[in-house]
Amino acid sequence: MYRHDGEDVFVIDNHIHLWDASEENVIHEGGEQFIQCFYDYHTGFTPEDRQWDLETYRDYGPDKLMNDVFRDGYVDMGIFQPTYLSEFYEDGFNTTEDNAELAEKYPERFVLNGSFDPRDGEEGLEYLRELKERYDIPGVKLYTAEWKGDSKGWRLDSEESFEFLQECVNLGITNINAHKGPTIRPLNRDAFDVADVDDAATSFPELNFIVNHVGMPRLDDFTWIAAQEPNVYGGLAVVAPLALSRPRKFGEIIGELLFWLGEDRILYGSDYGLWEPEWVIEAVMDLELTDEQEKEYGMEFDLEKKRKIMGENAAELYGIDIEEKKRQFEFDEVSERFDLGEAYTSEAAAD
Amino acid sequence: MAQSQLAAERDAAERPPVDRKAVLDRLDRVDDPELDRSIVELEYVDAIEINAGDTSRMDGDGSDAGESNAEGSKVFVRFKLPTAWCSPTFAWMMATGIRDETEELPGVSRATVELIDHMHATEINDGVNAREPFEEAFEDATEGIEETRRSLDRKARLARQYRAVEALLDVGMRPEQIVSLSPADVGLADLLAEGRDVEADIGESSDSDDEAGDRDEAHVTIPVDGGALYVQVPREPIAVYVTKAIDTDLLASPDDVLFATPDGEAISVEDFDLVHHRARAANVNQIGQGGVCASLHEARYGLSVDEPAD
Structure with missing residues (x-):
């Protein structure tokens, strides 16, 4: 729980991973480049005294995740977003099964999403049904730029993709998280194209499309699409760390998002382990728009908006009852392990 | 023969000397198409070498055999980008931009470009220096480089x-x-x-x-x-x-x-x-x-x- 000027802010981190990029797991040059690229992002944005060494970064493991996210990182609940990259990593980079290790141990603290790849055809549909059956996944994380065989990516608005999205509707998997941001391919289309979200969102109004990284560097395309599609949301992963190193730019980006999408359709995410949530959350919570920005966007980035972005919007999407969670977290295993119960008690007492 | 040699020498004398600054000034016209800023300003240019006679750094396929050194200098430009994953399309645009702008300089006969620390450095360097079209260097390309450039513009x-x-x-x-x-x-x-x-x-x-x-x-x-x-x-x-x-x-x-x-x-x-x-x-x-x-x-x-x- 984050405390801001004496007020509690319930944090649901919409974007966390438990990945394995250990050298033994890398089986393709792309896998090595991928983690190196992540590490550049890590060192590029993390304050120097909070940076990890590359070895730790490759494979931090579940204990470190629990410490960084829950003990030190203010996070109350985390949403796993799997990224398979099976062509690059022997056992996958960050699979649903990897994430399930913690999600099954602390089900009250985690939301476990699955994934699909429409290029897997019938087998892929079967796997999706299996994930639903086994983990009751409420959503999927999709990585449209993933390589597979000769293919260097796929589109959300393809016929095959629609088949999978329809299966999501049938199975009650409602939250479609699309990675639209820093990526590897597709090669010749502008690699960050968000246009395919538009059609998919129109065709499946019963699904929610959360565009991670808010389409950066195609923020303008994203905001334009999202302004017209009420079931499109923006995830702040990768953008949030700018709040510390480039607060003015972050202010402009958040201003655009608030302007086009409104305060109910923006979700905070740390992208852990890209960055530790602690300093990212502090930076976002401390951020205020400049006078000029407040004038331009006609609003303040106030506590009410921050509360929604930090947790309430995700709670709405995933059907989480925050008040009930607070009562539960007074005494759950994680609170006991890290001595966090009091944070939830004090809130109860204050009410 | 003697006449054309004279003409070449006269041309050479009229040309301003090709130096690092001249190349850099010219490269200022090449932009990162996504950021709409000069690659010089963005510090992407890593090295510039000017070798009037020495072709050792150049592509050694003998393609310019028969051209006289009096034609001008050969210029080598090395550049690097913020990430190895920077879109190969964008990287290609910058590499060809460097090559073409450098060759626009009076006194330059040929430019060679090297992109380093990039996922697709080999394809880009080989393709750009062999003057191949993008689609040949990247066979799985499904969209022309021109269309991407236009949409960024x-x-x-x-x-x-x-x-x-x-x-x-x-x-x-x-x-x-x-x-x-x-x-x-x-x-x-x-x-x-x-x-x-x-x-x-x-x-x-x-x-x-x-x-x-x-x-x-x-x-x-x-x-x-x-x-x-x-x-x-x-x-x-x-x-x-x-x-x-x-x-x-x-x-x-x-x-x-x-x-x-x-x-x-x-x-x-x-x-x-x-x-x-x-x-x-x-x-x-x-x-x-x-x-x-x-x-x-x-x-x-x-x-x-x-x-x-x-």
Whole structure:
């Protein structure tokens, strides 16, 4: 729980991973480049005294995740977003099964999403049904730029993709998280194209499309699409760390998002382990728009908006009852392990 | 023979010497197509070597055998990008831009380019130096490089439009006045005469009070309300915009409508705010992504680049 000027802010981190990029797991040059690229992002944005060494970064493991996210990182609940990259990593980079290790141990603290790849055809549909059956996944994380065989990516608005999205509707998997941001391919289309979200969102109004990284560097395309599609949301992963190193730019980006999408359709995410949530959350919570920005966007980035972005919007999407969670977290295993119960008690007492 | 040799020597004598600065100045015209900023400013250029006679760094396929050294210098340019994952399409545009701009310099016969630390360095270096088309270097390419370039240029135009229109709003111009402006109205019809790829060196010279005397080069004067009034606006944001509008084929004649929607249509007064907000988003995107790239570049190479505001 984050405390801001004496007020509690319930944090649901919409974007966390438990990945394995250990050298033994890398089986393709792309896998090595991928983690190196992540590490550049890590060192590029993390304050120097909070940076990890590359070895730790490759494979931090579940204990470190629990410490960084829950003990030190203010996070109350985390949403796993799997990224398979099976062509690059022997056992996958960050699979649903990897994430399930913690999600099954602390089900009250985690939301476990699955994934699909429409290029897997019938087998892929079967796997999706299996994930639903086994983990009751409420959503999927999709990585449209993933390589597979000769293919260097796929589109959300393809016929095959629609088949999978329809299966999501049938199975009650409602939250479609699309990675639209820093990526590897597709090669010749502008690699960050968000246009395919538009059609998919129109065709499946019963699904929610959360565009991670808010389409950066195609923020303008994203905001334009999202302004017209009420079931499109923006995830702040990768953008949030700018709040510390480039607060003015972050202010402009958040201003655009608030302007086009409104305060109910923006979700905070740390992208852990890209960055530790602690300093990212502090930076976002401390951020205020400049006078000029407040004038331009006609609003303040106030506590009410921050509360929604930090947790309430995700709670709405995933059907989480925050008040009930607070009562539960007074005494759950994680609170006991890290001595966090009091944070939830004090809130109860204050009410 | 003797005659042509003489001619070559005379040409050589007339050419300015090719030096590092000349190359760098020329490379300033090559931009990162996504950030709409010069690769020189962004510190992407890693090394420049000028070897009039020595071809050892050049592609050793003997392709220029038969050409005389008197033809000019051979120039080698090495560059690097903020991440190994930077779109190969963008990297290709920059590599070919470096090659072609360098070869435009008088006194340069051939340029060789090397991109380092990139996922697709080999394909890009081999393809660009062998002068292959993009589609040949990347066989799985499904969309031409030109189309991608055009779509990035349209974005860049829109971001520049935001800054130009802001300058006009700042001096009190109203939407209905702004949407009907033409290049002639803003006193920049001359840029059209120079055609595509006109250099927007704009702004830099304009602050100095050289021989122009009373003429204020830092501003343009715009007639409003049928010429009943005039307003003065900083020239730089308007001229920078006009060059990109020419590049994207939006402007061809002095009487064309200056500003446009993202799709290149004229802006109605009712849509002015909406279009301006979309242009603002394009500007924020560009500046925001610039911040991301700068952070990566800094982490990777320890270089810090000046950024607008922050």
